[in-house]
Amino acid sequence: MTVVLPLHDTLTARQAEHVVRQHAREAAQWQLTDLFGHDPGRFDHLSLQACGLLVDFSKQRITQETLSLLRALARERGLDRWIQCLFQGKEVNWTESRPAMHWRLREDAEQAPEVDAQLVLMERIVERLHSGQWRGCQGDAITDVVNIGVGGSDLGPLMASVALHEHYPAVGVRPRVHFVSSMDGSQIAPLLDELNPATTLMVVSSKSFTTVDTLSNAATARAWLERAFPDMNGAVPRCHFIGVSAQPERMTSWGIHPDNQLRLWDWVGGRYSLWSAIGLPIALTTGMDYFRELLAGAHDMDVHFRDTPWERNVPVTHGLVDVWNLNFLDITARAVLPYDGRLKHFPAYVEQLEMESNGKSVTRDGSTVTHHTCPVIWGEVGPNAQHAFYQLLHQGTQPVACEFIVAARHGRRNGNSAELQPLEDQHRLTVANCLAQSRLLALGESALPPNEPLPAFMHYRGNQPSTTIMLEALSPRQLGALVALYEHKVFVQAVLWGINPFDQWGVEMGKRIAKDMVKVLDTGEGAEGLDVSTASLADYVRQLQEN
Numbered sequence: 001m002t003v004v005l006p007l008h009d010t011l012t013a014r015q016a017e018h019v020v021r022q023h024a025r026e027a028a029q030w031q032l033t034d035l036f037g038h039d040p041g042r043f044d045h046l047s048l049q050a051c052g053l054l055v056d057f058s059k060q061r062i063t064q065e066t067l068s069l070l071r072a073l074a075r076e077r078g079l080d081r082w083i084q085c086l087f088q089g090k091e092v093n094w095t096e097s098r099p100a101m102h103w104r105l106r107e108d109a110e111q112a113p114e115v116d117a118q119l120v121l122m123e124r125i126v127e128r129l130h131s132g133q134w135r136g137c138q139g140d141a142i143t144d145v146v147n148i149g150v151g152g153s154d155l156g157p158l159m160a161s162v163a164l165h166e167h168y169p170a171v172g173v174r175p176r177v178h179f180v181s182s183m184d185g186s187q188i189a190p191l192l193d194e195l196n197p198a199t200t201l202m203v204v205s206s207k208s209f210t211t212v213d214t215l216s217n218a219a220t221a222r223a224w225l226e227r228a229f230p231d232m233n234g235a236v237p238r239c240h241f242i243g244v245s246a247q248p249e250r251m252t253s254w255g256i257h258p259d260n261q262l263r264l265w266d267w268v269g270g271r272y273s274l275w276s277a278i279g280l281p282i283a284l285t286t287g288m289d290y291f292r293e294l295l296a297g298a299h300d301m302d303v304h305f306r307d308t309p310w311e312r313n314v315p316v317t318h319g320l321v322d323v324w325n326l327n328f329l330d331i332t333a334r335a336v337l338p339y340d341g342r343l344k345h346f347p348a349y350v351e352q353l354e355m356e357s358n359g360k361s362v363t364r365d366g367s368t369v370t371h372h373t374c375p376v377i378w379g380e381v382g383p384n385a386q387h388a389f390y391q392l393l394h395q396g397t398q399p400v401a402c403e404f405i406v407a408a409r410h411g412r413r414n415g416n417s418a419e420l421q422p423l424e425d426q427h428r429l430t431v432a433n434c435l436a437q438s439r440l441l442a443l444g445e446s447a448l449p450p451n452e453p454l455p456a457f458m459h460y461r462g463n464q465p466s467t468t469i470m471l472e473a474l475s476p477r478q479l480g481a482l483v484a485l486y487e488h489k490v491f492v493q494a495v496l497w498g499i500n501p502f503d504q505w506g507v508e509m510g511k512r513i514a515k516d517m518v519k520v521l522d523t524g525e526g527a528e529g530l531d532v533s534t535a536s537l538a539d540y541v542r543q544l545q546e547n
């Protein structure tokens with residue numbers, strides 16, 4: 001099927017960009033202190049609510065006019081048609097000739113029956129594990145599940161399982177869920193020392209089922225189980241391995257029993273796949289009802305993104321503000337700062353989602369972009385980062401756009417009120433820190449009560465822009481909405497930049513040349529074709545390993 005995707009109307013897009021650029025010349029002089037001083041209604045004008053999230057853009061260096069000019073630019077770049085193409089399942093991933101239909105994983109059984117069929121299989125597995133009916137090869141109930149995956153087959157499930165670990169399945173007992181991703185064996189080795197093979201189940205999670213990191217960890221896990229049960233090698237794959245992949249034949253030839261295979265599809269990008277069976281660890285942590293709530297929250301955001309006018313559209317606004325910071329204010333770094341330890345893996349998740357999606361430099365027509373695409377993104381749990389890199393945010397030389405993510409209520413589910421009070425107090429303290437930091441970053445020392453003049457080294461210059469995303473509480477539904485918000489804002493930005501957010505060709509070459517390098521390290525073969533630095537390092541390693 002050939003699909004005609006909208007191309008930019010280059011001339012008008014250039015005109016719109018010119019207008020935004022002129023506006024940005026003025027904006028370069030703006031101070032957030034003045035913007036707040038001039039417009040007491042700034043919060044009302046520049047904050048939006050959707051799907052249980054309150055998103056405050058008022059601490060960004062923008063005005064209502066800025067957003068309106070950026071929306072005009074987006075209109076001229078064809079964003080409305082691109083959104084339609086996304087949700088109509090057109091080939092928006094044009095370098096791989098595929099649609100990108102992660103949103104379809106959040107549809108109901110009627111709209112997406114093939115998705116529902118996999119959810120039903122997944123639910124059966126989850127129930128068998130929670131009820132103790134899934135048995136190891138010696139008849140023991142499973143107590144520990146190890147998810148073996150990397151990239152999108154690790155970061156999303158890990159992030160959401162940890163974020164929602166206070167949500168328990170309604171019935172039964174959940175197993176402990178562990179994550180192994182690193183190819184060097186440094187995670188799996190100590191884990192296997194602790195675990196009992198009789199009660200451990202491995203989930204080998206790989207969309208392609210070719211990723212060497214995952215397959216080498218899976219091989220180590222299989223050897224460990226086969227050593228433990230030398231006479232039961234036929235039962236080991238059946239009782240101790242589940243596979244999740246878009247490649248059933250590869251799962252089968254690796255040895256995953258057909259009954260233990262869960263599927264996803266080529267039309268789901270790895271970093272967009274936590275909603276599929278790749279999310280099995282999440283469902284094992286929370287139970288299937290909460291997993292479905294997570295999907296429902298993401299679906300809420302899909303509908304909001306698709307149907308809401310851009311003036312009130314959170315992913316559109318979020319994407320546009322980031323484009324503004326990067327391309328018009330030259331802010332090339334962004335910090336993702338959750339004020340909630342449960343979201344400790346959220347920054348790493350966003351790093352992959354955004355930088356693997358939008359770290360591109362070639363446009364649809366094959367030309368090189370003439371502007372920056374994705375900023376450098378990093379992050380950490382905010383309160384911990386306060387004691388680490390906030391020094392640079394407050395007094396360093398570079399502008400950094402910050403993103404604060406915090407829940408208004410902790411929403412703790414277990415324990416009596418006397419026990420919970422100290423924890424509620426800790427949550428309030430955390431929210432207070434979040435608000436204090438974003439205020440100080442924005443306003444600098446003018447946020448402080450008037451005092452005697454500070455020496456230069458104590459100076460807080462302020463004017464660091466930030467967005468605050470406030471959840472009512474960290475529920476599965478709101479987490480689903482939050483993650484889908486990021487997925488869609490990434491798409492908005494890609495459309496404005498004219499790039500494909502759904503491929504990752506920049507990762508492929510590294511995988512290929514690593515194979516040749518293994519040969520160099522093993523035998524020295526191929527070293528003569530290498531640069532002197534790499535050849536010398538390889539030689540040094542070989543000498544040390546031989547002695």
Ligand SMILES: O=P(O)(O)OC[C@H]1O[C@H](O)[C@H](O)[C@@H](O)[C@@H]1O
Pocket residue numbers: 150151152153205206207208209210211214270271356504507
């Ligand atoms: O799920 P897999 O096929 O094993 O892929 C795992 C990961 O590795 C690749 O190199 C890509 O960069 C990621 O986008 C992907 O999520």
